[in-house]
Structure formats: C-alpha cells, structure tokens
Amino acid sequence: xxxxxxxxxxxxxxxxxxxxxxxxxxxxxxxxxxxxxxxxxxxxxxxxxxxxxxxxxxxxxxxxxxxxxxxxxxxxxxxxxxxxxxxxxxxxxxxxxxxxxxxxxxxxxxxxxxxxxxxxxxxxxxxxxxxxxxxxxxxxxxxxxxxxxxxxxxxxxxxxxxxxxxxxxxxxxxxxxxxxxxxxxxxxxxxxxxxxxxxxxxxxxxxxxxxxxxxxxxxxxxxxxxxxxxxxxxxxxxxxxxxxxxxxxxxxxxxxxxxx
Amino acid sequence: xxxxxxxxxxxxxxxxxxxxxxxxxxxxxxxxxxxxxxxxxxxxxxxxxxxxxxxxxxxxxxxxxxxxxxxxxxxxxxxxxxxxxxxxxxxxxxxxxxxxxxxxxxxxxxxxxxxxxxxxxxxxxxxxxxxxxxxxxxxxxxxxxxxxxxxxxxxxxxxxxxxxxxxxxxxxxxxxxxxxxxxxxxxxxxxxxxxxxxxxxxxxxxxxxxxxxxxxxxxxxxxxxxxxxxxxxxxxxxxxxxxxxxxxxxxxxxxxxxxx
Numbered sequence: 001x002x003x004x005x006x007x008x009x010x011x012x013x014x015x016x017x018x019x020x021x022x023x024x025x026x027x028x029x030x031x032x033x034x035x036x037x038x039x040x041x042x043x044x045x046x047x048x049x050x051x052x053x054x055x056x057x058x059x060x061x062x063x064x065x066x067x068x069x070x071x072x073x074x075x076x077x078x079x080x081x082x083x084x085x086x087x088x089x090x091x092x093x094x095x096x097x098x099x100x101x102x103x104x105x106x107x108x109x110x111x112x113x114x115x116x117x118x119x120x121x122x123x124x125x126x127x128x129x130x131x132x133x134x135x136x137x138x139x140x141x142x143x144x145x146x147x148x149x150x151x152x153x154x155x156x157x158x159x160x161x162x163x164x165x166x167x168x169x170x171x172x173x174x175x176x177x178x179x180x181x182x183x184x185x186x187x188x189x190x191x192x193x194x195x196x197x198x199x200x201x202x203x204x205x206x207x208x209x210x211x212x213x214x215x216x217x218x219x220x221x222x223x224x225x226x227x228x229x230x231x232x233x234x235x236x237x238x239x240x241x242x243x244x245x246x247x248x249x250x251x252x253x254x255x256x257x258x259x260x
Numbered sequence: 261x262x263x264x265x266x267x268x269x270x271x272x273x274x275x276x277x278x279x280x281x282x283x284x285x286x287x288x289x290x291x292x293x294x295x296x297x298x299x300x301x302x303x304x305x306x307x308x309x310x311x312x313x314x315x316x317x318x319x320x321x322x323x324x325x326x327x328x329x330x331x332x333x334x335x336x337x338x339x340x341x342x343x344x345x346x347x348x349x350x351x352x353x354x355x356x357x358x359x360x361x362x363x364x365x366x367x368x369x370x371x372x373x374x375x376x377x378x379x380x381x382x383x384x385x386x387x388x389x390x391x392x393x394x395x396x397x398x399x400x401x402x403x404x405x406x407x408x409x410x411x412x413x414x415x416x417x418x419x420x421x422x423x424x425x426x427x428x429x430x431x432x433x434x435x436x437x438x439x440x441x442x443x444x445x446x447x448x449x450x451x452x453x454x455x456x457x458x459x460x461x462x463x464x465x466x467x468x469x470x471x472x473x474x475x476x477x478x479x480x481x482x483x484x485x486x487x488x489x490x491x492x493x494x495x496x497x498x499x500x501x502x503x504x505x506x507x508x509x510x511x512x513x514x515x516x517x518x519x520x
Binding site: 014015016018019020021022025027031034035038073167168169170171172173174175178180184185187188189190192195212213 | 276280281282294431448455
C-alpha cells in the first residue's frame with residue numbers, strides 16, 4: 001500500500017498540558033510535533049529504530065512554530081506533517097496544526113540533519129539508502145506552510161537573565177538535555193503577565209548538545225519595536241553552557257519568542 | 261448503559277517521556293494515572309467539568325505508586341482504575357498498570373478530597389449529589405491492589421538540599437504549582453546513578469498549594485537501612501515554600517522515594 005506523503009497525527013490536550021490561561025504549553029506542542037515527525041518517518045522506514053540498525057540518527061537543527069490560536073484544554077486537534085525538501089546535509093519538514101473542523105490554528109517548520117552515531121558527523125541524505133528519502137518530498141502545491149522561514153540570530157548586547165543547573169528530568173534517552181526542555185527553561189525566564197495573551201511565534205536553533213550536570217546560562221536581547229514605552233514583544237534568547245569567569249562557555253541554542 | 265466500575269485507560273510511552281534508562285519518568289506515569297482518574301470520574305458524572313457547575317472540584321491529597329517494572333519507550337500499557345472506598349471527607353482510588361499482555365507492572369493508591377471552590381473548604385462526599393459516588397465503589401474482591409497503604413512522615417533531622425524558584429512551566433490552569441511538577445523537582449535532587457536501577461516506590465502527600473513565584477525548599481532525610489556503608493535506598497523529602505531567615509515557611513508536600 002502506498003502511503004500518502006502527508007501524515008496526520010491526532011493530539012488531545014490533557015489537563016496537565018495547559019498553562020494558567022488554559023492553552024497548551026508551547027514546549028508540549030513542540031513535543032507533539034516531534035512525535036508526529038517521528039511517526040511519519042517511522043512509517044516510511046526512516047524512523048529512529050530502522051536508522052539505529054545502520055548507526056544513524058536524526059538530529060533536530062531548527063524548529064519554528066507560529067500559531068494564530070493555541071489548542072486549549074480538552075481540545076482534539078491534528079498535526080499534518082510532510083517533507084518539504086531534501087538537501088545533502090539537511091531536510092526541511094513542515095507541519096500544520098488543525099482544529100477539530102480542519103481549520104488551521106498554526107504552522108511549523110523544522111530542519112533536520114542525519115548523523116552517524118559513532119562519528120557524530122553528518123551524513124549525505126541524498127546518497128543514504130540510495131536517496132530513498134527523495135520519494136517522500138511533497139509536490140510544491142501540497143507544501144502549504146504560510147509562515148516565515150527560520151531567521152538569523154545576531155547577539156550583540158544580550159544580558160544574562162538566569163543560570164540554572166540541569167538535572168535528571170532534563171535528560172532524554174540519549175543522555176542529552178531534551179530539546180523540549182530548553183523551550184520550557186527559556187519560557188520560564190518571563191513573568192506571568194507575558195503569557196496572558198499567549199505566544200505567536202517561537203523559533204529555536206539547536207547548536208550543540210548539553211548534558212546532565214552542565215550549567216545553562218540564558219541571555220536575553222529584546223528586539224526593538226517602535227514603541228519604546230512598551231515591553232518588547234519580540235525577544236531573542238541565547239543559551240550557553242558552562243559559562244564561568246574564565247570562559248564564555250559554548251552556545252547550546254538560540255531562540256526567538258514573539259508574544260501576541 | 262451501565263458502565264463497569266473499573267475503567268481502562270490506554271497509555272503509550274512516547275520517546276520524550278523516558279529517562280536516560282529508557283523507562284518512563286515517574287512524574288509522567290503519575291500524570292497518566294491522574295488522567296485515567298479524571299477520565300473515570302468524568303464518564304460517571306463526577307468529572308471536573310460537571311463539578312465546576314456546582315463550584316466543586318477534586319483535590320489530590322495522597323498518591324503512592326509502586327512498580328515492579330516501569331513502562332519503557334514505545335510500550336503500550338493500560339491503567340485500570342476504580343474507587344476503593346468513600347468516606348465523609350475523602351475517597352480512595354486505586355490503580356493497576358498492566359503491560360500489553362495484561363500482566364501487572366505495578367499499582368498505585370490515591371486519596372482525594374472534594375472542595376467548594378469558593379470557600380476552599382472540604383465537602384461531605386456522602387451527601388453530595390445524594391451520595392451518588394457510593395454507587396461506584398467496587399466490591400471488595402475486585403479491589404486488587406497489593407501494595408502498602410500511604411505511610412506517615414516524621415521529619416526530625418532533614419537537611420536542606422536545594423531551594424528553587426517557581427516559574428511559568430510549573431503552573432497549572434488553576435494557577436497552582438502542578439502536582440506532577442513537585443515529583444519532577446523532588447527527583448531532580450538525586451544524582452544520575454540513583455536512577456540506573458529505577459524507582460520502586462514513590463509516595464507523596466500534598467499539604468497546601470504553592471503558586472508561581474513561591475520559592476520551594478527541599479529537605480532530605482535518609483531512612484536508615486541496616487547497611488550504613490551503602491547509600492540509603494529510601495529517602496523522605498519535605499518541601500516547604502517561602503523559607504527565609506525569619507520563617508520556617510510552610511509545608512507544601514512530603515514524599516518518600518524508594519530506589520531499587
């Protein structure tokens with residue numbers, strides 16, 4: 001049976017998955033997107049399980065989510081996901097989040113690399129398994145993802161907001177700090193009031209892994225808006241590990257938050 | 261249609277829900293149990309939605325989980341849940357966690373009170389809705405939950421292990437620190453090695469609510485075992501909010517962890 005190029009993944013918003021406004025936490029929405037991606041890959045022979053046999057694995061490089069409305073407690077939604085394009089070292093995967101009636105609530109874009117688990121070096125996606133992945137790229141007219149692409153970050157006067165330790169609950173099965181946990185820790189930098197209207201867009205670029213026991217330092221850089229009197233609605237965040245008096249540490253990830 | 265007294269709730273262990281050993285995080289297992297409980301109540305007219313109409317809500321008072329084996333990544337399991345007994349101010353709800361073949365992996369016990377949302381005072385469960393809840397108590401022979409009941413805590417020389425702030429991701433739709441987040445923060449007190457063999461039993465007693473912005477201080481008290489040379493496998497934890505030089509703060513919850 002030939003599978004559709006676009007997969008549908010059902011999500012249900014559990015009571016413990018919503019914030020104080022009753023909307024799903026952005027990190028948990030990201031988690032659902034990654035599950036939808038994993039599911040789509042796995043059904044097409046490109047899941048982690050199959051890849052592990054040849055010592056390959058997927059690494060998430062970028063994730064940008066932009067929502068016009070956030071799923072609410074007890075809501076049933078669906079995530080559509082598909083492969084937009086494949087290059088030598090990266091593949092672009094897009095997502096649409098739809099409500100019960102199929103109306104779009106938002107979209108997301110992601111970039112993935114494939115690495116060799118032993119060397120940790122990227123692989124050539126176009127030659128792996130004879131380029132089979134190219135069979136899953138959707139025709140252009142089906143690639144409906146009307147949100148901006150991933151932006152570039154330029155940090156020049158970011159201010160240290162918080163340094164935290166990393167613990168047992170932060171770590172995934174690979175021993176790395178879980179990519180979703182970074183999103184949680186980043187959002188935890190902001191006061192309650194900032195979430196009353198919700199988040200419109202989150203972008204995150206993963207640069208290097210961190211591990212249980214690493215310290216993470218979070219630097220904030222407001223992106224200037226015209227209205228200087230208002231709290232800026234757009235903020236860039238750089239996360240560095242193991243910053244000390246002697247060392248500027250190493251960039252782990254960079255993110256942009258745009259509040260409504 | 262008359263519903264069975266015992267409900268079955270399916271769980272699937274997602275990749276992001278497992279720790280570095282590949283077993284589900286205890287907090288997330290707790291989350292599944294609470295969802296199973298919510299689902300069971302809701303189908304019988306005792307869910308949060310129905311209760312909110314009369315300004316009542318459930319409050320979790322105790323939760324004890326004891327596992328002989330923990331669900332693993334990609335595993336499909338089921339949670340059975342039922343009402344063991346109802347008293348004036350509390351009801352006991354039990355759980356069994358079964359693997360794909362119906363073999364028990366562990367059990368859990370919980371205690372719930374019903375409160376009036378305006379006065380925050382407990383209600384008489386036996387008179388609410390004419391004692392309808394008593395219709396859902398299982399006959400004794402169906403109440404199979406072969407784990408110890410909730411114990412008592414006695415703190416006398418607990419040592420401060422960590423004080424943390426509470427942030428956006430800690431807070432649920434009621435504005436309280438989410439009951440599952442306490443479990444995460446408690447387990448985060450322990451080093452990685454403690455989790456290699458997994459956790460056999462977790463008990464938690466919720467005493468009072470805390471809110472975003474409260475500080476939480478965690479005090480550890482090892483429970484002495486015969487072998488003084490070994491790390492104790494059983495540790496009690498007391499969580500106090502807003503401890504300061506002037507104040508011992510207020511007890512938020514107390515927990516016991518027994519590692520394998």
